Amino acid sequence: MEDQQLFTIAIYTENHVGLLNQLSIIFTRRCLNIESVSASASAIEGVHKIHLTCFSDRRSLEKAIQQIERRIDVIKAFLYTDEEVVHQEVALYKVSTQKLLEEKNLEEIIRRHNARILDITPDYTILEKTGHSDETESLFQELKSYDLTQFVRSGRISITKSPIELVDAYLSSQEERRKRLTHDD
Amino acid sequence: MSEIITGAEAIVRGLICEGVDRVFGYPGGAIIPVYDTLYDYADKITHVLTRHEQGAIHAAQGYARASLRTGVVIVTSGPGAANVITGLSDANVDCTPLVVIIGQVNSWLLGSDSFQETDVVGITQPISKWTIQIRNSADIPAALAKAFYIANTGRPGPVVLDIAKDAQTGTLEWDRYRRCNFIRSYIPYPEVHDTDLQVVASLINSADRPLVLAGHGVMISGAEKELSALVEKADLPVASTLLGLSTMPSDHPMYKGMLGMHGNIGPNVNTNRADLIVAVGMRFDDRVTGELDKYAPNAKIVHIDIDAAEFDKNVKSYVKIHGDAREVLHRLYPFVREAKHTDWQKSFDTCAKIETEKIIQPELCNDDPDGMCKMGEVARKVSLAAGIDPILVTDVGLNQMLSARYFRYTAPRSIITSGGLGTMGFGLPAGIGAKMGAPHRTVCVFTGDGGIQMTVQELGTIMQYGVAVKIIVLNNNYLGNVRQWQALFYNNRFSQTPMVNPDFVELADAYGIKAENVEKRSQLDGAITRMMEYDGPYMLNVTVDECDMVFPMTPNGCAVDYVMLSKDEIFDVNTLND
Numbered sequence: 001m002e003d004q005q006l007f008t009i010a011i012y013t014e015n016h017v018g019l020l021n022q023l024s025i026i027f028t029r030r031c032l033n034i035e036s037v038s039a040s041a042s043a044i045e046g047v048h049k050i051h052l053t054c055f056s057d058r059r060s061l062e063k064a065i066q067q068i069e070r071r072i073d074v075i076k077a078f079l080y081t082d083e084e085v086v087h088q089e090v091a092l093y094k095v096s097t098q099k100l101l102e103e104k105n106l107e108e109i110i111r112r113h114n115a116r117i118l119d120i121t122p123d124y125t126i127l128e129k130t131g132h133s134d135e136t137e138s139l140f141q142e143l144k145s146y147d148l149t150q151f152v153r154s155g156r157i158s159i160t161k162s163p164i165e166l167v168d169a170y171l172s173s174q175e176e177r178r179k180r181l182t183h184d185d
Numbered sequence: 186m187s188e189i190i191t192g193a194e195a196i197v198r199g200l201i202c203e204g205v206d207r208v209f210g211y212p213g214g215a216i217i218p219v220y221d222t223l224y225d226y227a228d229k230i231t232h233v234l235t236r237h238e239q240g241a242i243h244a245a246q247g248y249a250r251a252s253l254r255t256g257v258v259i260v261t262s263g264p265g266a267a268n269v270i271t272g273l274s275d276a277n278v279d280c281t282p283l284v285v286i287i288g289q290v291n292s293w294l295l296g297s298d299s300f301q302e303t304d305v306v307g308i309t310q311p312i313s314k315w316t317i318q319i320r321n322s323a324d325i326p327a328a329l330a331k332a333f334y335i336a337n338t339g340r341p342g343p344v345v346l347d348i349a350k351d352a353q354t355g356t357l358e359w360d361r362y363r364r365c366n367f368i369r370s371y372i373p374y375p376e377v378h379d380t381d382l383q384v385v386a387s388l389i390n391s392a393d394r395p396l397v398l399a400g401h402g403v404m405i406s407g408a409e410k411e412l413s414a415l416v417e418k419a420d421l422p423v424a425s426t427l428l429g430l431s432t433m434p435s436d437h438p439m440y441k442g443m444l445g446m447h448g449n450i451g452p453n454v455n456t457n458r459a460d461l462i463v464a465v466g467m468r469f470d471d472r473v474t475g476e477l478d479k480y481a482p483n484a485k486i487v488h489i490d491i492d493a494a495e496f497d498k499n500v501k502s503y504v505k506i507h508g509d510a511r512e513v514l515h516r517l518y519p520f521v522r523e524a525k526h527t528d529w530q531k532s533f534d535t536c537a538k539i540e541t542e543k544i545i546q547p548e549l550c551n552d553d554p555d556g557m558c559k560m561g562e563v564a565r566k567v568s569l570a571a572g573i574d575p576i577l578v579t580d581v582g583l584n585q586m587l588s589a590r591y592f593r594y595t596a597p598r599s600i601i602t603s604g605g606l607g608t609m610g611f612g613l614p615a616g617i618g619a620k621m622g623a624p625h626r627t628v629c630v631f632t633g634d635g636g637i638q639m640t641v642q643e644l645g646t647i648m649q650y651g652v653a654v655k656i657i658v659l660n661n662n663y664l665g666n667v668r669q670w671q672a673l674f675y676n677n678r679f680s681q682t683p684m685v686n687p688d689f690v691e692l693a694d695a696y697g698i699k700a701e702n703v704e705k706r707s708q709l710d711g712a713i714t715r716m717m718e719y720d721g722p723y724m725l726n727v728t729v730d731e732c733d734m735v736f737p738m739t740p741n742g743c744a745v746d747y748v749m750l751s752k753d754e755i756f757d758v759n760t761l762n763d
Contacts, residue, residue: 014370017318018306025311066494072315072335075370171369178367 004057006035008085008158011050011068012042012075012167019073023050026067032056036089038155044171047075053156076167080160087158091136092118093127093143094150100125106146113139124149187360192322193218193353196286197226199329202362205257207248207621209233209241213261214301216288218353220259233621233650236642238265240614242272243640246281247618250601251576251626253407255282255337256618262288263301266308266347271608273343274312278605279428280401282341284332285313292320292349305347314342322355326362334365339373340492341405374491377508377516384504385463385487386520389419392461394483394529396452397421398444398473401428401604402466402490408511409433409597412465415514419521422533424452426467427589431599441533445473447586447735450748450756451536457746458532458761459484466490466510469499470605479744489513532761539760543750544736548591554707557730560584560659561591563709564631567657568592570713571627576601578619578628580612580636582666584659586735588631598623610639616654617646627655627717634660634686644696647722655716656698656724658689661731669734673752689726700724 013019020039027034035053042049054061061079068077097120100106110117110127113135119126129139133153140151190198196219200208208230212220223232235241238260245256260269266287276283289295290302309316315335319328325348332344389395403412409432416423416439424444425432433440442449444456453475456462462484467473474480480500488495488502489510496505506513548561564587568575574596579585581603589600601619603611616630637658647654659665664682671679693700703712703725716723737756738749748756 018310018316021307022310029311063498066496066498070492070494072368072371174369174372178369181367 004055005081006053006055007058007061008080008082008087008156009052009054009061009065009077010080010158010160011052011077012044013048013050014073014075015041015046015048016073019048020050022071022073023052023068026064027052027054030060030064032060032064036155038157044167047167051155051157076170078160078166080158084162085158085160087132087156088130089133089136089154089156091129091140091151091153093129093139093148094124095127095143096147096149097122097125099146103146109139109142113142115139187358189356190359191218191222191353192325192348192355192357193222195322195325195357195359196329196348196353197222197230198359199326199362200257201226201229202364203255203329203333205230205255207231207233208257208259209235209245209248209618210259211235211238211241211261211265213265213288215262215290215350216259216265216286216353218350219286219288232259233617233646235614235617236645237640238268239271239610240617240640240643240646242269242276242283242285243608243611243614244618244621244643244646245283246272246276246279246611247578247601247615248622249281249283249618251598251619251622253405253598254622255284255333258283258285260285260287261301262290262305263303266303266305270308270312271606273309273345275603275606275608275611276343277312277314279603280341280405281343282337283343284329284336285343285345287345287347288353289318289347289349291351293351295320295349305345309345309347313345316345316347318347318349319352320349322352322357325352325357326359327365330363330365331368334368335371339371340402374509374512375493375507377506377513379516381504381506382513382517383520385506386517388461388485388487388504389421389463390522390524393526394455394459395419395421395461395463395526396455396459396484397423398462398464398467399423399425399429399432400465400467401426402510403429403432404597405466406491406510408465408514411511411514411518413437413439415518415521418518419524420526420530421463422455422526422530424448424456426470426473426604427602428600428604429467430589431594431597434596435594442537443590446475446739447590447737449537450540450737451533453737453739453748454536454746454756454758454761455532456481457483457744461485461487463487464489464502465514468495471499474499475739475743475745475747535761539756540737543754551706555705558703558706558709558727560587560729560733563657563659563727563729564588564591565593566709566713567629567655570717571629571655572717573626574599575627575629576619576623578602578612578616578630580630580632581607581609582633582636582664583669583733583735584612584631584633584636584665586666587659590735592629609636611636613637613640613656614643614646616656617643617650617652620652620654628653630654630656632656632658633665634658634662634684634689635664637689638686641692644693644698647698648696651721653721656722658724658726659729660686660689660726661729661733662686663731665731665733666735668731672734674740689724693724698722698724700726703727
């Protein structure tokens with residue numbers, strides 16, 4: 001068995017109903033557990049970008065990627081290690097405002113973690129922290145002892161460090177092909 | 186000039202524009218509008234009413250594989266949809282182009298557990314090449330065009346259109362039908378580069394023990410001639426997968442036999458002696474590779490396939506050529522040098538000699554007139570009596586393995602069998618479709634007493650349309666293949682494999698199908714002659730010995746060169762090393 005590590009999988013797809021299902025069943029079949037998901041419109045019109053993280057070995061995920069790319073509605077899929085991408089996630093925390101006022105070191109914790117305050121009411125305060133999952137996690141651990149009432153973490157999003165934009169290149173070559181075909185028609 | 190038509194009308198007109206003149210199906214509540222339209226187009230589209238939706242989809246598979254055209258299936262929602270699942274899964278794994286049109290409840294009822302509603306998209310996505318739900322009439326023409334394009338390009342497969350009833354009854358503006366030839370996220374025929382082909386050619390040119398593995402993909406891409414030309418030039422022995430059988434005629438000097446669990450000795454044993462394997466349009470299924478860790482240890486592997494997802498899935502390849510087999514083989518030809526591999530070729534002959542003596546002769550050359558027929562003997566005799574380029578359609582089990590092994594193939598696309606999924610009940614309906622897809626060829630359906638009863642209702646379809654299939658039931662009153670495993674590996678504990686069967690001749694008679702029993706060898710030749718001379722469907726119910734098994738056999742979990750010649754004898758690989 002190869003070494004296991006957390007991989008980021010970036011998938012560019014058409015924006016069709018049921019796409020996430022098509023992708024998730026590929027993981028289910030291979031008994032791969034998805035750690036996080038994030039899906040949204042990409043910078044390219046009509047193209048959706050889905051980020052998944054998965055803890056596994058490279059070979060298993062390469063096979064999954066091949067099967068993902070085989071799906072008709074998938075444009076491209078990529079497998080990255082943490083070194084190949086800049087990645088972030090967002091976490092939100094709801095703490096008691098009363099505690100915030102009473103406990104002196106709470107302010108210090110917020111400063112140290114570079115967290116932002118998004119909303120304050122007499123009852124609660126909502127904090128936001130952006131970073132890697134170990135960073136959002138460490139703030140969570142510290143806030144646990146101060147009446148933390150809610151904590152939520154987003155899926156990972158990422159951008160590649162490579163200077164080559166493979167999806168753009170693929171789409172423009174496909175656009176050329178489409179023009180040739182329409183011309184032949 | 187545009188006109189306003191219903192969605193159902195658009196579906197039928199679209200089918201006609203795609204060149205469809207035959208569909209297989211079964212009506213029901215959610216698909217009635219399409220059936221109502223088909224009534225008006227009976228002169229252009231022949232609808233074949235099977236007796237069960239599973240029969241419809243297997244018939245469409247047989248049709249598609251015999252004709253290379255896209256098979257079309259029309260069924261209703263809920264149970265109709267659920268009944269085509271086995272066929273979808275089968276077609277998906279055996280690369281069969283199908284467009285499956287499934288009625289769905291009215292769109293406003295979707296998701297409410299309404300009558301005859303099932304989650305077709307959710308169920309079919311993992312076992313189809315593409316699935317779409319259509320809720321608006323206006324979306325029908327484009328979706329249909331896309332479906333046909335996807336189904337029968339690249340690696341073919343089944344496509345599902347889940348069409349809400351109100352999309353069928355609603356209207357749209359129709360001017361002309363536009364066939365699809367482009368999808369942004371889909372490249373069916375990838376570009377092949379000469380530099381990669383030169384690498385392959387140099388491997389072939391320098392190999393001492395090259396072996397070509399021909400899969401179903403060779404026939405799908407129509408590359409039979411290109412394959413023959415290449416292997417004749419470079420003197421390359423060819424072994425085929427089960428679905429690749431008939432790629433080359435059985436008597437071609439370069440053709441060495443079938444791979445896999447019950448394949449021929451030479452191809453299996455020499456897989457592990459080869460120094461180069463060139464796999465074309467095949468996917469290294471576990472039935473072909475045996476134990477992966479011990480597979481082809483001495484060979485560099487070149488994998489040529491149109492589906493990139495197959496590369497390195499089971500077997501790591503040294504070079505991968507992502508492309509259409511026909512184009513690849515055609516362009517590879519000039520780079521490959523003429524060569525001779527005399528000793529290597531001879532090693533296949535050595536294997537064939539041993540196999541003939543130990544296995545084939547006893548299967549084919551028993552002359553006891555009162556003995557029960559051997560399954561292989563029946564298959565060989567039927568194939569020789571069946572006229573020009575007959576097609577073998579099989580069910581699954583011993584009937585499949587033995588008929589596949591002993592049928593003589595003279596032309597491509599001569600075997601239609603459920604390879605990947607191993608679907609019992611496939612044979613009879615697939616035979617119906619095959620005969621309709623290749624009406625001028627004799628279609629011989631080999632099935633067992635178990636398999637035929639899984640879809641035996643399709644005798645009604647044969648009756649209704651007078652489909653001239655020749656049905657051979659190899660009847661041992663057992664689920665024979667499971668019985669073989671029970672005999673070999675489960676200490677003769679025949680758990681739930683004996684079967685009490687009906688009188689198949691009387692059953693056929695009830696459907697107006699001519700049939701006769703063959704209980705001993707002396708009856709076989711006459712019965713085959715009568716079957717072949719009869720102009721119409723015919724059934725032979727051939728009694729075979731329950732103790733008969735298929736050999737050679739590479740048991741599960743063994744290396745491909747571990748070949749059982751019988752229950753007690755293993756092939757000695759050292760005979761080849763002298």
